[in-house]
Every structure is written in C-alpha cells, then in structure tokens.
C-alpha cells in the first residue's frame with residue numbers, strides 16, 4: 001500500500017506531480033481563456049456581486065488560505081480576510097449578504113471549520129469549500145465545492161493536500177478574475193500555461209531529495225528552527241515550521257522575514273538554523289540582506305532559492321535551488337523542500353512519521 005516507499009508521507013510527497021495534474025485536469029477552457037469549476041455552485045452573476053471573501057480553515061489548510069488571499073486579491077481585486085476557523089466562529093463575525101466564505105479542509109470533517117461554515121451561512125453569506133474527501137460533511141453543506149482530487153492522504157502530516165489546495169485556490173482566483181473583468185482572457189491563458197508546467201517542475205524539485213537529506217543530517221541535532229519568508233512565501237515559512245514541529249517534535253517558528261528585526265533576531269546564534277525562502281521576486285534583495293543579518297550573528301542559513309546569485313551563495317550554509325515559475329505559483333515549489341526537510345529530520349530522529357504522537361488525521365472535536 002505504501003508503493004515501495006518507507007512511509008505514506010514520502011509516498012504522498014512523491015505523488016504531488018500527479019495530484020496537482022489531477023487538480024487541474026478538465027478545468028481549463030483554453031479557447032475561452034477561462035477556468036471551469038464544475039461544482040462551484042455559484043453563477044457568474046453571483047460571483048460578480050461578491051463584495052468580500054473570508055477564507056476559513058485550520059492548520060495546514062489555513063496556510064493555504066493565506067496564500068489564497070494573495071491570489072484572489074491580485075487576480076480578482078476582491079478584499080480577502082483569512083481566519084482560523086476556531087477564532088472565526090466565536091467572535092460574532094461580520095458576514096452576510098454579498099460575502100463569500102471559502103472553507104478549506106482536506107478531510108472535510110474538521111469540527112471548527114464545519115461550525116464556521118454553518119455560522120457563515122446562517123448569517124446570510126454564501127459558502128464554497130475546497131475539500132479533498134468527496135462527499136464529506138463540509139463539501140455537502142457548502143453551496144459549492146472545488147475538489148482537490150489529490151487522492152487519499154494517509155500520513156497525518158498534510159503534503160499533497162496542501163499543494164493541491166494552492167492550485168485549487170489559484171483556479172478559483174482565475175475564475176473570479178475572469179468573471180469580474182479584472183483578468184483578460186490572454187492573461188488567464190498565460191497563467192494556465194504556467195499551471196500546466198507545474199507537475200514537471202515539481203518532479204524536478206523532488207530530484208533534490210537526497211541533497212535535502214544531507215542538509216537534514218547536518219542540522220538534525222538542533223533544538224529549534226526559524227523559518228523566514230516574505231509575501232506569499234511567508235505562509236510557506238509557517239507551513240515549513242508546522243511540518244517540522246508535527247513530525248520531528250523540534251520546536252520551529254515561521255516568521256515574516258521583515259519582522260525579524262522586531263524580535264526574533266534576539267534568538268539567533270550558531271544553534272538556531274534559519275530556513276530562508278528566497279526565490280527570485282520583488283523582495284529577493286531584501287530577503288538576502290535578512291540572510292546576511294542572520295549570518296552576521298553567527299546563525300546558520302539554509303536557503304531555498306531560484307537562480308541563486310553570488311550574494312545569496314555567500315550568505316548561506318546550505319542551498320536548495322528550485323526551478324523557476326511565476327511568483328504566484330512559486331509557493332507550490334517551495335513547499336516541496338519544506339516537506340522533505342521535515343521528513344528527513346524526523347526519519348533521522350526515529351519518530352513515527354506517519355502517526356506522530358498526540359495528533360489525529362481528522363479533528364472532529366473542538
């Protein structure tokens with residue numbers, strides 16, 4: 001059942017090229033430069049009238065939501081709030097007519113996310129969900145659903161569910177952008193072409209596996225890790241830290257790179273490895289200078305980059321170099337080394353990777 005892999009988690013990490021291809025399959029209308037979401041449940045006219053979007057989820061799915069905010073605000077120009085389900089449901093949220101809740105849940109059974117869905121609908125909002133498990137409670141109770149089609153996820157630590165959630169959110173943002181006139185057919189076509197090249201690029205990222213295992217070996221004895229990212233890479237820093245905590249039991253924190261000076265820099269010394277997400281984008285230079293600050297304080301840097309230049313190479317102790325894609329889709333690729341670092345550190349520590357202590361795959365109680 002593990003298909004020759006040592007753990008379900010590793011199998012699921014390696015399934016991502018196929019899983020992402022399945023999330024996209026049958027949903028592109030290339031001739032029209034649009035995206036087709038078969039069970040979205042909302043007509044174009046309804047999508048056009050949305051004033052605000054609330055993305056609501058827990059854990060890893062919430063991290064996907066944080067990236068989704070970038071997608072929807074950029075492509076469809078609708079304001080988006082991202083909420084943790086257990087926080088949303090208890091604060092008498094201001095949501096109603098004209099608002100859309102987007103619930104994200106791999107299992108479709110998470111108690112807090114289900115309660116948030118009911119709260120949003122009871123107040124007059126529409127609700128669509130992004131689920132992996134077909135016909136799950138959250139999928140059934142929503143006005144519409146986008147299934148991720150990742151296939152069963154057995155490992156407790158979410159991997160392929162996360163990257164397919166990112167892709168589903170991107171498809172939703174493209175659709176909203178087309179309906180609302182903020183995205184041209186031609187621009188949509190260009191983004192779709194990039195989406196189609198993702199599975200191959202994920203495969204290339206997976207080829208870094210043994211190099212990442214070596215990096216894990218170097219840093220396995222650390223007691224704490226810091227993960228830094230900016231913009232749409234900040235949620236990936238959070239996700240990298242969560243993966244490491246969950247399966248290796250090493251304390252880890254994700255932080256926006258620009259916030260480092262406002263506190264966490266005090267932690268830096270040679271015992272704190274810092275994973276820095278530094279793909280080429282608008283803030284590349286700023287992130288590299290954050291790396292230099294870490295190094296100046298004796299910190300050790302693991303850089304995750306694309307087209308690393310001299311200054312980046314000089315400022316890191318280990319480098320993971322990924323293929324390039326658009327800034328929007330880069331979080332899918334940077335997720336791969338986040339998963340593999342956590343996986344290899346956990347295996348080296350001898351923890352139960354697929355069934356980490358105290359965790360359940362589906363959290364159906366509060």
Ligand code: F6R
Nearest residue numbers: 059060061105106107110157158
């Ligand atoms: C992390 C993880 C959890 C889940 C969270 C939400 O690896 O598995 O943080 O992401 O419990 O679960 P779903 O997506 O099923 O609602």
